Amino acid sequence: MKKIQLLDFVVSHQINKIAILCDEKVWKLYPDYFNFLQEVATVHFISIDAKEKNKDIESVVFGWNFLLEQKFDRNSLMISWGGGTICDIAGMIAATFMRGIWLVNVPTTLLSMIDAAHGGKNGINLKYQKNVIGTFYLPEKVIVDTEFLKKLPNKEILNGFAEMIKYALIGNKTLWNELKNITEINYKTINPNWIDDAIEFKMKIVEKDLHDNEIRQILNFGHTVGHAIERLFAEKKRNISHGYAVAMGICYESYISWKKGNLPMKCYKDILHFILRFYKPLNFTKSDISALANYCCDDKKNKNEIVRFIILEEIGKATITEYTQNS
Ligand code: GLY
Numbered sequence: 001m002k003k004i005q006l007l008d009f010v011v012s013h014q015i016n017k018i019a020i021l022c023d024e025k026v027w028k029l030y031p032d033y034f035n036f037l038q039e040v041a042t043v044h045f046i047s048i049d050a051k052e053k054n055k056d057i058e059s060v061v062f063g064w065n066f067l068l069e070q071k072f073d074r075n076s077l078m079i080s081w082g083g084g085t086i087c088d089i090a091g092m093i094a095a096t097f098m099r100g101i102w103l104v105n106v107p108t109t110l111l112s113m114i115d116a117a118h119g120g121k122n123g124i125n126l127k128y129q130k131n132v133i134g135t136f137y138l139p140e141k142v143i144v145d146t147e148f149l150k151k152l153p154n155k156e157i158l159n160g161f162a163e164m165i166k167y168a169l170i171g172n173k174t175l176w177n178e179l180k181n182i183t184e185i186n187y188k189t190i191n192p193n194w195i196d197d198a199i200e201f202k203m204k205i206v207e208k209d210l211h212d213n214e215i216r217q218i219l220n221f222g223h224t225v226g227h228a229i230e231r232l233f234a235e236k237k238r239n240i241s242h243g244y245a246v247a248m249g250i251c252y253e254s255y256i257s258w259k260k261g262n263l264p265m266k267c268y269k270d271i272l273h274f275i276l277r278f279y280k281p282l283n284f285t286k287s288d289i290s291a292l293a294n295y296c297c298d299d300k301k302n303k304n305e306i307v308r309f310i311i312l313e314e315i316g317k318a319t320i321t322e323y324t325q326n327s
Pocket of ligand 1: 115116118119121212216219220
């Protein structure tokens with residue numbers, strides 16, 4: 001069914017060249033997945049090691065060179081096939097090659113199914129700063145095939161689940177009440193309706209504010225501190241997944257929501273207990289904390305040195321709040 005949607009798109013747009021930027025692990029697991037496209041177009045695979053360190057300009061240049069050598073044009077298609085890193089790199093290449101070619105995202109991780117593949121943000125890192133170079137470029141289609149979750153390592157399910165928690169906290173109290181009841185996180189306990197709800201919620205926000213000037217920023221709940229944690233780890237050459245950092249970021253930003261905003265203490269404690277059941281807490285030194293505070297000041301949401309945090313007013317409702325740097 002999902003494949004038919006993609007085939008229809010390729011045939012109806014008379015696309016004759018397709019580049020599939022994919023995670024090499026995914027390609028090995030599903031080598032025949034795109035065979036059906038080979039009957040109607042020339043298909044090339046560009047497989048890369050989907051590591052955060054490869055989310056850089058070199059990967060984008062590699063893609064540009066490939067498309068140029070294979071004589072891709074504006075009626076060619078780029079498919080991203082993998083997780084968030086692949087979506088980001090493929091999106092950047094598709095948005096900029098010849099000022100834009102067709103883009104279809106086929107996410108294979110929980111994180112990219114509910115977040116990265118939708119809404120048109122793409123980006124690469126520069127000097128440890130996350131997604132600091134990028135564009136807004138909407139995919140023509142996102143093909144969500146939850147079958148991919150079956151072979152996803154459990155740590156990847158946990159990675160995406162942090163974004164699910166985020167959606168529940170900022171916009172869906174019913175979802176939060178359902179999530180709170182789960183005792184294990186694995187592909188069997190992820191209800192496909194949660195995935196649909198998360199995507200629908202995100203797309204309603206994106207329709208109102210594609211360029212992330214106001215309301216879309218609430219999707220960044222947990223990410224101001226989360227991105228700072230990722231940067232701290234990158235500088236120390238240590239690994240941390242995006243979801244893990246966001247889960248920790250949600251804890252800290254819920255604390256700010258209680259301390260500086262109106263979130264009742266009971267809600268803050270509920271959030272903390274729930275998250276710490278599945279994600280081990282991180283320990284920071286004093287100098288780490290001061291580095292994290294500085295990194296929060298570099299966040300893309302900030303304007304004129306005023307730091308923007310997304311805070312919860314209650315479970316299911318988030319707002320944007322501004323702080324001066326010493327408050
Ligand atoms: N991942 C947050 C956004 O797309 O705005």
